[in-house]
Amino acid sequence: MQNNKFFPEVHGNLGFGCMRLPMKGDKVDYDEFIKMADAFVDAGFNYFDTAHGYISGKSETAIRDCVSRRYDRSRFLLANKLTESFFETQEDIRPFIEKQLELCGVEYFDFYLMHAQNAKNYQKYKKCRAYETAYSFKKDGLIRHFGLSFHDKASVLDMILTEHPEVEFVQIQFNYLDYNDENVESRKCYEVCEKHRKPVVVMEPVKGGSLVKLPEEADKVLRDLKGGSNASYAIRFAASAPQMSTVLSGMSDMEQMTDNISYMKDFKPITEAESAAIAKVCGIMKKQNLIPCTSCRYCVEENECPKKIRIPDMFSAMNRNEVFRDGKPKEYYKNTLIANGNGKASECIKCGKCEKVCPQHLPIRDLLTKVAAAFE
Numbered sequence: 001m002q003n004n005k006f007f008p009e010v011h012g013n014l015g016f017g018c019m020r021l022p023m024k025g026d027k028v029d030y031d032e033f034i035k036m037a038d039a040f041v042d043a044g045f046n047y048f049d050t051a052h053g054y055i056s057g058k059s060e061t062a063i064r065d066c067v068s069r070r071y072d073r074s075r076f077l078l079a080n081k082l083t084e085s086f087f088e089t090q091e092d093i094r095p096f097i098e099k100q101l102e103l104c105g106v107e108y109f110d111f112y113l114m115h116a117q118n119a120k121n122y123q124k125y126k127k128c129r130a131y132e133t134a135y136s137f138k139k140d141g142l143i144r145h146f147g148l149s150f151h152d153k154a155s156v157l158d159m160i161l162t163e164h165p166e167v168e169f170v171q172i173q174f175n176y177l178d179y180n181d182e183n184v185e186s187r188k189c190y191e192v193c194e195k196h197r198k199p200v201v202v203m204e205p206v207k208g209g210s211l212v213k214l215p216e217e218a219d220k221v222l223r224d225l226k227g228g229s230n231a232s233y234a235i236r237f238a239a240s241a242p243q244m245s246t247v248l249s250g251m252s253d254m255e256q257m258t259d260n261i262s263y264m265k266d267f268k269p270i271t272e273a274e275s276a277a278i279a280k281v282c283g284i285m286k287k288q289n290l291i292p293c294t295s296c297r298y299c300v301e302e303n304e305c306p307k308k309i310r311i312p313d314m315f316s317a318m319n320r321n322e323v324f325r326d327g328k329p330k331e332y333y334k335n336t337l338i339a340n341g342n343g344k345a346s347e348c349i350k351c352g353k354c355e356k357v358c359p360q361h362l363p364i365r366d367l368l369t370k371v372a373a374a375f376e
Contacts, residue, residue, distance in 0.1 A: 012045050013245065013267060046075060084121045110143075117150045175206065181292075194243050345371040
């Protein structure tokens with residue numbers, strides 16, 4: 001395995017995204033996470049990514065217990081983020097990162113990002129001088145590399161990078177379905193990174209699993225290639241762009257880890273035949289009229305729904321209902337999603353808290369009305 005061409009300390013181009021760790025009920029399954037982390041490190045990879053809000057704060061402590069306390073610091077790299085909801089003033093920033101370091105069980109972060117930047121929250125970061133403050137932590141040894149993660153139009157990213165040339169890398173949503181999407185602008189955001197000569201870290205390469213569980217017609221296109229898994233084509237597509245540094249995969253079980261390692265340990269770029277097949281899959285998927293939710297869960301974890309509506313799970317059920325029409329999503333909705341005190345889609349009070357944090361900028365309130373019409 002070769003070292004990363006942009007950051008030599010990064011081994012390979014696969015990162016372990018720790019937003020969707022294996023769970024036992026409402027707790028991280030440490031036994032499974034340890035097996036996955038061991039397989040990841042033993043295969044030669046070393047980049048772990050987290051944020052304070054992931055899994056309601058449990059991602060950081062799971063990394064502490066399953067990675068930081070079990071490996072010499074030279075064997076792993078850790079990325080963390082400054083999230084808007086956890087600071088109000090410039091003075092809040094240093095205590096927050098110190099708390100993150102303690103929770104993760106490390107003395108420094110290898111990569112530190114301004115989290116989920118968009119035109120609106122960027123104004124708060126500017127007001128609090130968050131970029132300047134976080135960047136100053138480099139000289140204090142608290143961080144090694146300074147970057148940002150981004151969810152908005154390419155023009156906004158261009159503005160931010162123009163105003164902050166000190167940014168060393170950019171994390172963007174990038175997958176073959178969003179590549180030319182007018183809402184996400186994956187390709188345009190990537191081109192802005194090329195323009196500013198910033199290495200790119202990829203999030204959502206399989207779009208929250210949407211590019212793994214494909215409709216039958218699309219699935220057949222990839223199966224006819226007689227190659228790897230559906231995830232392999234999506235992740236290799238993302239990793240094949242020249243400016244790509246690391247592709248984060250939010251793996252949640254050992255089967256996914258084994259699959260990812262199988263094609264990323266000895267990485268080969270996507271071929272012309274595979275690109276043609278992916279284009280066919282995109283055409284099929286665009287006709288499905290699916291809700292482009294990635295199940296990041298920001299809507300229910302960073303801003304808890306007042307009615308306890310399981311928004312991402314409802315959208316997933318809605319998409320399955322649209323594709324398969326087998327009746328199972330309606331049973332799942334009735335017996336699981338609105339059980340145990342969880343709210344119905346029709347009980348949405350239209351407060352809009354969910355929409356404010358949605359990286360996909362989905363009209364969640366309107367979509368919940370459609371869910372209610374379909375399932376209630």
